[in-house]
Structures are given as C-alpha cells and as structure tokens.
Amino acid sequence: MHFPERRPDHTEERILPLINVVFLLLIFFMIAGSLSVTEPFEVEPPASQSQDRHEPDSLTLLMGTDGRFAVANETLTRAQTLQRIETRIEEQPQTRVTLKADGRLPANRLVRFTRALYETGVEKLRLLTRPADS
Amino acid sequence: MQAPFSAPAKLAGKQARRKPVISLTPLIDVVFILLVFFMLASSFMDWRSLSLDTSAAGEPAPAEQTPFVVQISKESLRLNGDAITLEALIDKARARQPADQPVHLQPSSDTRVQGMVSILDALSAAGVQPLKLVEDPGWRPAPAQGASGDSPQGSATGAEP
Numbered sequence: 001m002h003f004p005e006r007r008p009d010h011t012e013e014r015i016l017p018l019i020n021v022v023f024l025l026l027i028f029f030m031i032a033g034s035l036s037v038t039e040p041f042e043v044e045p046p047a048s049q050s051q052d053r054h055e056p057d058s059l060t061l062l063m064g065t066d067g068r069f070a071v072a073n074e075t076l077t078r079a080q081t082l083q084r085i086e087t088r089i090e091e092q093p094q095t096r097v098t099l100k101a102d103g104r105l106p107a108n109r110l111v112r113f114t115r116a117l118y119e120t121g122v123e124k125l126r127l128l129t130r131p132a133d134s
Numbered sequence: 135m136q137a138p139f140s141a142p143a144k145l146a147g148k149q150a151r152r153k154p155v156i157s158l159t160p161l162i163d164v165v166f167i168l169l170v171f172f173m174l175a176s177s178f179m180d181w182r183s184l185s186l187d188t189s190a191a192g193e194p195a196p197a198e199q200t201p202f203v204v205q206i207s208k209e210s211l212r213l214n215g216d217a218i219t220l221e222a223l224i225d226k227a228r229a230r231q232p233a234d235q236p237v238h239l240q241p242s243s244d245t246r247v248q249g250m251v252s253i254l255d256a257l258s259a260a261g262v263q264p265l266k267l268v269e270d271p272g273w274r275p276a277p278a279q280g281a282s283g284d285s286p287q288g289s290a291t292g293a294e295p
Contacts, residue, residue: 012158015158015162018162019158019161019162019165022162022165022166022169023165025169026165026168026169026172029169029172029173029176030172030176032176032178033172033175033176033177033178034176034177035175035176035177036175036176036177036179045181046247046248046251046252047248047251048182048184048251048252048254048255049255049259050182050183050184050255050258051182052182052183052184052185053180053181053182053183054180054181054182054183055183098183099186101247102247103246103247103248103251104246104247104248105246105247106241106243106244106245106246106247106273106275107206107241107245107246107247107249107250108241108242108243108245108269108270108273109275110247110250110267111188111241111267111268111269112269112273114186114188114267115188115269118188124185125185125186125187126183126184126185126186127183127184127185127186127251128181128182128183129181129182129183129184129251130179130181130182131180131182
C-alpha cells in the first residue's frame with residue numbers, strides 16, 4: 001500500500017545533519033569572528049613583529065595616505081581630529097588611543113602627528129600594526 | 135497493510151508526535167541567511183600594536199650624555215651621523231651607558247612608516263628600552279603629495295603613489 005505522508009518525514013530526517021552543520025558554522029562565525037566596521041577610506045597598517053595584541057576598547061584614529069583622518073567613521077581634517085581628541089581626553093582622561101596609520105605614509109608626518117597628539121593630553125598611544133607573516 | 139496488528143497504533147503515535155514539529159524549511163532559510171551574514175561581516179584579522187613614544191622638541195638632554203640618535207633613511211642607518219648596520223646598531227644600543235638612556239629614532243624625509251616600524255621592531259625585540267621618535271627638523275611636508283601633511287584639505291586631491 002502507499003503511504004503518502006511518509007515522504008516529507010524522510011526528507012526532514014535527511015536534512016537534519018545539514019542543519020546541524022549549518023548551525024555549527026553559524027555559531028563558529030558568531031563567536032570566532034568580530035564584526036568588522038567598514039572604514040571611510042582604505043588604510044594599510046605597517047607589518048611588525050610585535051606580539052602585543054590590539055586593545056579593541058581603545059579609540060581608533062585613522063590616518064590615510066592623502067592626509068585624511070577619521071575618528072569613529074567620520075572623515076576629518078587634522079585640526080578637527082586633534083580637537084576631537086582633546087575634548088575626548090577632557091571627558092575621559094584615561095582614554096587610550098590607537099593610531100591606524102598607513103605604512104606608506106612619510107614617517108615624519110606620523111612622528112609630527114604623534115607629538116601633536118601627546119600635546120593634547122593623550123597618555124597612552126599605540127600604533128596599530130598587522131602581523132608580519134600574513 | 136504490511137504490519138499486521140501494531141501498525142495502526144504505531145502510526146497514530148507517530149502522527150501525534152509529528153504534529154507539533156514546525157516545518158524546518160523556513161528555519162533553515164533564516165539560519166542560512168544568518169550564516170551568510172556572519173561570514174561576510176566578520177573579520178578574522180588579528181591586529182597587533184606597538185607603543186609610540188616621542189620626545190618633546192625642546193627637551194634638553196643631560197649635558198654630560200652624548201645623545202643616542204638613530205637616523206633612519208630609506209636604505210641606511212646612521213648613529214649620531216655615522217653609517218652603521220642594523221646588527222651593529224643593536225649591539226651598540228644594548229651596550230650604551232647609562233642603560234636607561236633613551237634611544238632616539240629620527241626618520242629622514244624619504245622614510246616611510248613601514249621602514250621606521252621595522253627598525254623600531256628590531257630594537258624593541260632586542261630589548262632596547264626607552265625608544266623615542268624624533269622628528270627630522272628639516273622635514274617639510276612634500277607639496278606634491280596631494281594634501282600637505284599638516285593642513286590637509288578637506289577634499290582629496292588625488293591618490294598618492
């Protein structure tokens with residue numbers, strides 16, 4: 001005899017392993033990956049051997065090759081950036097700043113900007129780098 | 135019927151059990167969409183960082199100390215004006231007296247950040263401690279580079295090579 005209701009039952013059972021795998025993948029990507037923020041312009045940080053991890057809770061400041069700066073997804077000029085940092089430091093003096101500068105920038109420009117940042121009252125400033133082997 | 139006696143009872147039991155099960159297809163759709171979202175939106179880059187320290191421009195060095203200034207140009211290194219290899223520089227930096235004397239790194243005008251970071255890396259990996267960046271006093275932002283380094287224009291005036 002024919003049992004028409006048996007068919008969907010079987011397909012459901014057959015896709016259960018698939019769903020298991022998809023769920024595992026989903027959980028993996030949710031836990032292992034961090035949601036990336038799209039940045040207003042492309043910055044390629046220098047490679048370094050440094051073993052220190054990036055502190056994700058610090059204020060990240062972008063410095064592009066064509067003289068553009070960005071704080072929190074907002075493109076600013078140099079003066080605006082310094083002013084923004086200064087007000088931030090006044091509100092929270094312990095703010096740690098991470099500078100994400102392009103590796104192709106003239107080094108003197110970075111040094112000059114670093115000094116300007118320290119003059120606004122930044123206490124801890126770090127340069128974001130990417131691991132050398134990648 | 136294939137199964138003689140127990141079949142009707144079994145079937146009824148199966149049906150009763152299956153009824154509350156919701157259809158799996160929409161669930162899989164949603165899970166797939168979530169999966170694709172997390173695959174596209176997450177990044178696995180593990181960023182590193184290194185400490186940046188500058189010495190103030192007018193900071194006077196103690197008179198009895200000779201300053202330890204490393205000039206980094208594109209291809210060569212100079213220690214207080216004399217050309218030096220990286221290995222020799224590391225040895226000298228380790229042997230410097232007093233040991234807590236800051237090592238000043240001064241990039242010249244053609245040095246890129248990457249070049250400076252490499253030297254910074256090599257020295258800090260060798261355990262040379264206070265490393266301070268010093269600006270080249272003769273450096274001026276190159277006018278040909280789209281926007282000048284100190285007062286960038288709001289609009290991008292062309293990509294830099």
